[in-house]
Amino acid sequence: MSAAWLASTALAIGLIGTGSAQAQTSQSSAETASDQAIIVTGSRLGRTTFDTPTPVTVLGGDNLKQLAITNVGVGLNQLPAFRASTSPATQGFGSFNVGANIVNLRGIGTSRNLVLVDGRRFAPSTREGTVDLNLVPSVLVGRIEVVTGGASAAYGSDAIAGAVNVILDKDFEGVKGQADYGVSGKGDGDNFHAGLAFGTKFAGGRGHFLIGGEYDDQKGIGNCFTRDWCTSGANVTNTGFATNGLPNLVRSNENAGWFFNSAGVVSINNNAAGTGATIRNLRGTNGITFSPTGAVLAYRPGSPAFGLSQIGGDLYPTYTDANITVPVTRYSAFAHADYEFSDRLSGFIEGSYGHIIGKLLQTAYFSASIPVFADNPYMPAEIRAIVGPAPGLTERPAAATFSLGRVLDDVGRGYSVSTADTYRFTTGLKGDLGGSWNWDAYYQYGRTDRLQTVENNLVTGDPTQSLTNPATYAAANARFQYAIDAVRDPVTGNPTCRALLSANAALRQAAAGCVPINLFGAGNVTPQGKAYIFGTLREDIRLQQHVLAANVRGDITELPAGPVSVAGGVEYRVDKISVVHDALSNQYAYFQNFGSDYRGTSKVLEGYAEVGVPLVKDASWTKSLSLDGAARVTRYDIQGFGSYLRAAASNAFTRATWKISGLWEPVDWLRLRVTQSHDIRAPNFAELFLASAGAFTPITNRFTNSANTPAIFSGGSPTVKPETADTTTAGIVIQPGSAAQGLRLSVDWYRIRVKDYIATAPGGVQQIVDRCFAGVQIACNLITFGANQSITQIRNVSLNLDRLTAQGIDFEAQYRYPLGEGSALTWRGLATYVSKLEATSFRQSIDRAGQTGQSAAIAAPDWIINSYLTYDGPLFSLTVQGRWITKGKYDAIYSAPGDAGYTTTVANSINNNNVGGRFYVNLFGSVRVYGDRAHGIELFGSVNNLFDRAPPAAPETQFYTNPTYFDTIGRYFRVGARFNF
Template identity: 40%
Template sequence: MRIGAKAGPTRQAASRSLRGAVKLAAMSALFCSHAVGEDLANRAVYFDIKPQSLAGALIEFSRQSQIQVMSQGADLAQRHSAGLVGRYTVREALDRLLSETDLEYTPTAPNTIAALPQGGPRGATGQLVASQGTIRLAQADVGRPVSAPAVDNASPDAAGTGSATAAGQPLQEVIVSGSRIVRSGFTAPTPVTVVGAQRIEQLAVTNVGDALNRLPAFRATQSPSTSFLSAANIGARTLDLRGLGAERTLVLVNGRRFIPSSSRGTVDVNLIPAMLIDRVEVVTGGASAAYGSDAVAGVVNILLDDTLTGMRGQVSYGESQRGDNGEYQASFAGGMPFAAGRGHVIVGAEYSDADGMGNCYTRSWCATAWSNFNNPGHLTNGLPALVRMPHTHGATFTPGGLINGPEPLRGIQFLADGTPAPFEYGSFVGPFFMSGGDGEGRNAFWTAPLLAVPVERLAMFGRVNVDLSDDVRAFADLSFGRIQARGQGAQTRDTNIAIQQDNAFLPESIRQMMIDHDIATLSFGRAGEDLGVAINRNDNRTWRLALGLEGELGGGWRWDGYYQYGDNDYEQTVENNRIQSRFPLAVDAVYAPDGSIVCRSALTDPNNGCQPINLFGEFQFSQAAKDWLYGTAWQRTKIEQHVLAFNLQGEPLSTWAGPVPVAFGVEYREDSIAGDADPISQVSGWYVGNGQSVDGKVDVKEAYLETALPLARDTAFAKSLELNGAMRLTEYSTSGTVETWKLGLVYEPLDWVRLRATRSRDIRAPNVQELFGATSAAFGRITDPLTNLNGLPRVFTGGNPDLQPEVADTWTAGVVFTPYGTLFDGLRVSLDYFDISLKDAITTVGAQTIVDRCASGAADFCELITRDETLAVIEVRNPAINLNRLIARGTDLELDYTLPQQPWGKLGVRLLGTWVKDLITIDSVGPTNRAGQTGVQTGATPGLPRWTANASVTYDYGPLMLTLEGRYIPKGKYDATLVGPEDDGYSPLLPNSISTNRVDGRFYMNLAGQYTLVERGGTEIELFGAIYNALDRDPPVSIANGAGTNTMLFDVMGRLYRLGLRFRY
């Protein structure tokens, strides 16, 4: 029954009060008929309810027991529950959860109980009835396409007796629903890993990205300690499930898409305040039919604490043992009801400022400067084509300059004051590098990049919920995030500068040697250390607004609709960037007729502004010359997203085994990108950077249907059997219409064994960045198997408007054990197999991979390479392309074991592991399996460890909680395309042979703890701290440009400490 719109405030309040009183009276009457019968009350369920607020604990009870829960009293979020783990009857679980509170429970309707204050008013039957306005605890299963609807527990004409509320007090009935498709990773049809807010606190991490990237199912991607590998989006934290690429992991916030915030079209989870997060659900396996495009590898759904009441916050500081990478962090969150409980508001903010780290030479393991050297004589000298050696120095450039030819001047270097001196060459001398010789500690490829970049971050979020009526609620979300980061790019590195005999800055002794040997021009190499590195500054700002309505239609049907707008403004500048067209003019310095030194070009064009530069020695140039040569490149990009969506869900029918939930929805989404760059970038005139203008738009129209069909319950052959499925039809403006679907089966032969399997067809269409992204250029180091020489070509990356959608076929199958008994209460184990086959995978393969595949005979990759007359690679185009196929196969293990409470405390163990059978890329040359590859060449395709494990033990005793965490990465291959002595088929005669193709494994241990200083009257104050990489393990050698290891897998910081204070009120 809907209240009339024209009723005045007094009449509306009276109507709501009367309607609520009738409903509660009806509920009390239903209890008299044993609405929650003895069978249900005595049914045993495995519960896993972590310590949290009482409101959260009741929500978890509802979802895990599939019993509706109604409560009242606005202070439930401020009360604490110790949680519950183990197999209990419903009655026992409720008794334990409410044992230390002033609440008791009473059945009110089929599958429904109410938790109400003890000693409250009682109806004619003697059962409790509400005496104050009830309040909503939370929405059920936010973000799940299918969930059991809120149940209208009594019709307006239901008979019964009971006590009404106090005079003038409006009463509103609110129910928290348990779902037929629950969210727990141990009961869902598809594997789900849940990371709760308490887990994030236990690890003492400052953002959700760091917590999630510890899970074996993720391949760590971009973070402040890996961002130096790319000038774009430095400081970002993105998520990559299965190692299939971050763009194939869909990130949701409260079940809704978040605005893309990176140049790859991915979401930077730095933008979500961790203090507001209730939990994060990680769905592994294809989920496009349920959630839409991009959910090929899975979904990360960040669920916020929408019912937060009170305040919470924390401050902390962390620093490495070496005194660098200092980070200040502060966060705050608060929430409160208003309008007599009909509305609720939450706000949160998070700020952090990290100093970053120095370059490779600040760590001894990196300063050794290992590298792979080409061995041109591998066919005769018995050594492989690539030889790993330490002490990599520049062979054709020095900070003061080096003459590279012709003879006999080759090998003369210039000291800091410009004095000529002999240059000592090392071994394996190549076009750029050598091992040993002069130049210790001054390799330009190691001095520029930072091991961790400085990042300043601000994230804010606010949400308001308002009950417009008993059946309709409105909500509004507003978020803002800003990330500013600074990275160091390449200083200039030249190997073939032309120096004329009449150069005004040329030392006279060198000029005389040129005259004596009739040499007109020298080939000169120089690393511009004194000219400074390029400074990359990123400013990334993201706004998001969501407005929506949700409510009930009666008969168990629920609906919601919303509009969402997102705006991401990204600006990148590259300071101290050389203007390429001016450099040869400035180098060509001569004497003017008046004896002054000028540019040769100024003799014929005195107004061109050219300033001559002296490159012989260090800091011998004038400031005017540097200012004329160097400037700032910039690029600005705006991504906008509009989303309109409507969802409807309910239980239209039931089978002999239970209700059949159904969800239906439609969505329209528009993503657009627009950007501009400076005029010099438009003609690729800078040394690095060179962004371009960009403009494009994609429209998406979608409709989906999802359901779950119970086939059996409590029979001789099955405790439960359920078939679930989903279908989605999607129309893209750029690539047409595609269909996705999913089928799943969940079978529980015993109440402690559950089998599950899914088969799905998933898609991902190219995003606006991949289609229309601006082309940019930078220098990249490569090893060319064709010439067996190193190279430093210009690498161009950008979008490709001809891309087609990628299509994935996914299988998952698994088993879940939740045994019970004296020894096994609190134990849960799941084992799941996954098989993802992705056709027409969209990717940028990297310059090294392009060169390698060309050398293997792939003509389509050779077309992306430009060579000079000596066959040296001078340019590589690395656009987004459709690769033939990408395949990932493996198995996930999850184990949780919580021991019963003991006098000496409580102990919990968690183990997460992933075994990767295959990570195969297939192109025109053939397949390459990178499973077991833990190294990564610069510009090459990364792999995954064959298996990884993350284990933790948590000890909880009174005010003290300690967590010991261990992470293991086994020994692996350096590169799957290379062959070392450890591999089958090795021969030094092979063009892809290497002296060692192994990367050592590593075990990392972290220790975190928290101690409650104050716990009184709803106020808690905790001291917390952590020691990361407590054993101070250095990473293994794994050759990578400027890092010396694979920073996506291995820790580069060493032992790091963090200490902080946390409060709740």
């Protein structure tokens, strides 16, 4: 497929779809910058975006206003190169960083792009070191520059996919403000937003002061069953795929879900043989459930069924608890003052504060196999007749009599609250050294205090401890396990907890205060029982950053083609993290577990140099030709305590990064640009020191072809090393003159190859098991086997995996047609085509280009296309946007009917691997009721998803569809007013 064909296709589609200027292409921004040299993201040399050989897309502050966008993160996620993988609409059951807006450039992970504010690293706001753009006030944004290529040589670690530089309008004078309100067509999702800014000169014009801030209150939207299009879907593993004619994974978009409920279920799904098989047949339906009084009722199992899910039968919807959007309240403030001490020296001081709180009513505890022992006093009489007399044991039996499937939504659901306060202080100087030379230096301090809590969090016990050995059973602190293991007190005859009668003193002490609970039928757990089995998880995070940096730039010599420009600088940065939890978290005792305590300090010293060399200018054979090169050397020294080893560790390394670029202008309407860069990303604190464990992910043990629920260690590993990337971009910029003077077009091809990329197994613990079964020893090293090839533990921790490759083409096109009398019609199209997004781990490669179903972190549609058509006149403006996401695969790992070599007898078979595409139309408009474009009062409004298009079905545990790409809110209205004087 040629670049020319792709370009023409994108333009044709863009012309069919209507739309407006959301982002300026790199060349179009030259209109406003042609008379001055500015520092453009991706280069430390003074130049305009039109001159840079690295592709730079600019999203102007006017564009945010034009599209009624009130959040920087939301604005960036409109660009086709970004994936909205972490936002209030993609929270699902997640409990940490609730409501955050974190950008994901190229779809290769939120930690592989660097976020800057005014060219300086913004203080990290999560334990993963990422930046929540909710904390940047949109009312002060002048423009946002996005480098869609490696930028580590210019700015350091993390800029593998590129860099985002939010540039604030610090020269603003006057007062401006905005207030607006949004609501969905269903009457939910209310949002109130307001922003205000003031700027003025002082000291006779030698100084300037700016202050501003914004407030945003976004109400949440309930689960997808608040929408007409939502049905209960699921994917069910078919263990008999080798012989029964069905594929290994059976997907159903409706009439599928969990096999258990809030009353308790005993069925063929969780009781295959023995006494449990007799009990499940009490009503002749291969399953029973219970009334609130404990009476035995018939239950119809579905088929197929495995693990937690089934198709058909008396099912429970899997994503009942997942919000469409979570409620988020945020406010932020920024102040800046600068002063010219002389014609050659000036200084500045600025500070910012941001607050965000997100709340999430999350999933209830669920289990497919809660053990029920023969002496349980709550057992219905009809079952007691089968089980026989209670044995009256004081120690827990090694095996349960039967298993109960249960979800505790009748008892309580977890309530997660994430609060973050981010403080940032910066001061610096800049000066003129004479001629073309200038310098700047600054100090910056940033701090984030984040508190994350989960109320009504079930205390299930440490999954790494045995529940059959009394000594380790006591160490597990398994309150839920103690409470469900009820027996009759031999003295009083009342139900009590078996652990309280144990001969083991440590177990009796661990279970002190235990209240037995009755799980037979909904609503039978007492308030005292609930208070015992639930607790409140608490995670206190403090992130601190100190940065001291200095830069110098100028021209060192003059060549026939122009001056040779150089830039250089040094930076010293110290990052610290402290993560403290409550006692039960440190024992991995909660159902929703954030991990145990850890801490870390990273000291970074780096220096860089960049040079721009003009080779040819105005020759007979070419208009211009230039080269640009940059290099950076970085020394890291990281110390910390944590990881699944729970030990102190250090990690020190030195890495070099570089970039070389070329820009060729053969004629005045055509430019060719190419860049090759070598970039790095150092492991973040979470990838090194985070430690967690759980036992709630059932896996298929390929060695025994049965279900296991092993203890799973997750989090960091202190031995991971930095990942490196080689990035290539090559493109053309076309700007015709004469009749097509208003047309501009850029086409840029990119390829990013990341070696030793840091991640846990992309396919989760199941991939580790599958690759071990296939004979890959590095996967087997992560597994602990028990008797008869049972799997007791899996360490799904951070690893340096094989490689990650992202490849595709970006398109930007614009045509502006003046209509006279201050009016114009502008069309703009932006598109990204992803030809490869391949992750290789454990010697297995999966290309997720074209995957739009499963919301994996590394995945992307083949095409995302935005097209805009805008009329802008003296009195009003109107914009129509068309956004197209092409159809894709549910999960690239699977093979479905119609694929080459498909057969139901292979492990990666699925019955339906398709996800439909969607085309959305959005409408924006404004009316000037007083003044002109620069100063006055304006009313504005917008309608997103104008035609209320339902999302395509792509069910998984948390979502009916993939909210990263598809709209789940429906038609959404916003109205407001803004002023500028």
